[in-house]
Amino acid sequence: MGLINGLPAHVLLVHFVVVLVPLTALALAVGAIWPSAAQRMGIVLPLLALVTLVSVPVATQAGEWLEEHVDSDALVRRHAALGDGLLPWVGGLFVLAVFVWWAARRAAASGSGTSRGIRMSAAPVRMTVAVLSLVVAVGAAVDVYRIGDSGAKAAWHNGFSKTASGGDKDDD
Secondary structure, eight states: OETTTEHHHHHHHHHHHHHHHHHHHHHHHHHHOOOOHHHHHHTHHHHHHHHHHHHHHHHHHHHHHHHHHHHHOHHHHHHHHHTTHHHHHHHHHHHHHHHHHHHHHHHHTTTOOOOOSSSSHHHHHOOOHHHHHHHHHHHHHHHHHHHHHHHHHHHHHTTTSSOOOOOOOOOO
């Protein structure tokens, strides 16, 4: 994927990733901590995680096309290297979202929809999933921030003036 309406596709597609990864991370963390929230989200949680998972390689492929069409410098290479590391985080979001959804569905079917109704043997598993979900959610969100920051630096370094040019002012 190269261009969309004359613009590099990566510039447009990356916005899906920037919105979906933190949104999915937040939904996963909430669902993992509060099973009743996971039940209310239902199938939306794993579907959101699936859309997020698909959006990352699409944006990455568009980024690789763009990388081949711009001058190579250290900032572009750093951004590309950081971008390649996001997929495992998002894969973790997806796997955990499916598990949280499945566990919430199972709990609802058995009539133990709240944490009070969970058997003692399930409590350590639920706690482990909640901690893993928080770690992966924070890791994914931080990684998206780092990738976005490096991409902005790569795109905008030496591309603007720190002082206003005055070109847009009305001289009435």
